[in-house]
Amino acid sequence: MAEPSATEPERPHQERADDAVIATRGLTKRYRGGQLAVDGLDLTVPAGSVFGFLGPNGSGKTTTIRMLMGLIEPTSGSARVLGRPMPRASRTVLPRVGALIEGPALYGFLSGRDNLLRYDAADPTADPRTRRERVAAALDRVGLAAAGGKKAKAYSLGMKQRLGLAAALLQPRRLLVLDEPTNGLDPQGMREIRTLVRELASDGTTVFLSSHLLDEIEQVCTHAAVMAQGRLITQGAVADLSAGARGRLVVTTPDAGEAARVLKEQGAADLVVDGDRVTAEPPERDLAEVNAALVAARVRVRGFVLERASLEDAFVALTGEGFDVAG
Numbered sequence: 001m002a003e004p005s006a007t008e009p010e011r012p013h014q015e016r017a018d019d020a021v022i023a024t025r026g027l028t029k030r031y032r033g034g035q036l037a038v039d040g041l042d043l044t045v046p047a048g049s050v051f052g053f054l055g056p057n058g059s060g061k062t063t064t065i066r067m068l069m070g071l072i073e074p075t076s077g078s079a080r081v082l083g084r085p086m087p088r089a090s091r092t093v094l095p096r097v098g099a100l101i102e103g104p105a106l107y108g109f110l111s112g113r114d115n116l117l118r119y120d121a122a123d124p125t126a127d128p129r130t131r132r133e134r135v136a137a138a139l140d141r142v143g144l145a146a147a148g149g150k151k152a153k154a155y156s157l158g159m160k161q162r163l164g165l166a167a168a169l170l171q172p173r174r175l176l177v178l179d180e181p182t183n184g185l186d187p188q189g190m191r192e193i194r195t196l197v198r199e200l201a202s203d204g205t206t207v208f209l210s211s212h213l214l215d216e217i218e219q220v221c222t223h224a225a226v227m228a229q230g231r232l233i234t235q236g237a238v239a240d241l242s243a244g245a246r247g248r249l250v251v252t253t254p255d256a257g258e259a260a261r262v263l264k265e266q267g268a269a270d271l272v273v274d275g276d277r278v279t280a281e282p283p284e285r286d287l288a289e290v291n292a293a294l295v296a297a298r299v300r301v302r303g304f305v306l307e308r309a310s311l312e313d314a315f316v317a318l319t320g321e322g323f324d325v326a327g
């Protein structure tokens with residue numbers, strides 16, 4: 001076995017960091033006013049994942065992304081992106097990262113195509129001779145080929161967002177960082193962006209996207225991290241995160257009131273009665289016993305199922321609170 005290299009003492013987490021596209025250790029940001037926005041964050045984003053960075057408004061997502069992109073300095077801790085330290089390696093890392101942060105900056109009086117031509121011209125590494133082809137390919141990639149000649153101010157919010165993605169895709173990227181990419185979009189616009197994210201990921205690009213929408217993360221992400229008040233609550237494969245939480249017990253019965261009473265007696269918690277449906281956090285005991293107790297109390301049971309846990313259940317189980325989305 002090789003001795004650990006003395007020239008790399010600052011990489012204690014190398015095994016994990018090697019296949020991680022983003023790895024942070026103790027990453028912390030305290031703003032000048034004293035606000036602790038990100039508190040000791042250890043984030044590991046595996047290569048090839050669609051990684052959802054989930055948290056309510058104000059939980060520190062944007063601050064984290066700004067540190068990852070080298071836009072602000074952490075107060076303490078470290079961040080590596082594509083294996084290199086940020087913000088120190090910004091100049092080598094950022095050309096390989098496409099980012100869409102806080103909405104794209106567009107000129108409304110220019111067409112979508114002309115906006116992209118400007119973006120491409122601002123990139124000193126982009127060959128001007130192949131500019132038109134690159135722009136056409138990027139427009140095509142996001143489904144804006146037909147609308148490329150239209151002025152950007154006439155675009156819907158969803159189209160503007162796609163144009164921003166096209167700008168991020170002018171060059172081949174190993175990583176795409178998208179801050180709330182579906183924020184403010186109507187359901188159709190959201191679907192378009194989600195489909196696009198899936199397509200990009202299937203080409204092998206790692207996608208890191210922030211969202212305050214649980215179902216969005218469940219629909220598009222393979223992995224997720226959950227933030228609350230600047231701290232990491234959990235991270236891992238989405239399937240594992242939801243599997244960690246128990247599902248809810250759902251009893252369908254015309255005797256809902258009596259069913260709720262018996263379930264409570266049996267140790268079920270958080271009972272909700274809605275018409276002929278009683279749902280509850282299941283008790284620890286054998287559910288066959290719970291069902292038998294219902295029948296013994298002459299509750300006419302039409303349905304008795306344990307619903308699969310969602311990411312929301314996992315969040316509630318972890319934080320003891322609902323996933324409250326403010327604004």
Ligand SMILES: Nc1ncnc2c1ncn2[C@@H]1O[C@H](COP(=O)(O)OP(=O)(O)OP(=O)(O)O)[C@@H](O)[C@H]1O
Pocket residue numbers: 031032033035036037055056057058059060061062063064212
């Ligand atoms: N420049 C700043 N100066 C001082 N405090 C800030 C600054 N930017 C953000 N904050 C505070 O840091 C905390 C985390 O904010 P941040 O924007 O990172 O959260 P977020 O999860 O991205 O939320 P949102 O989805 O609303 O952007 C909040 O309490 C916010 O008020």
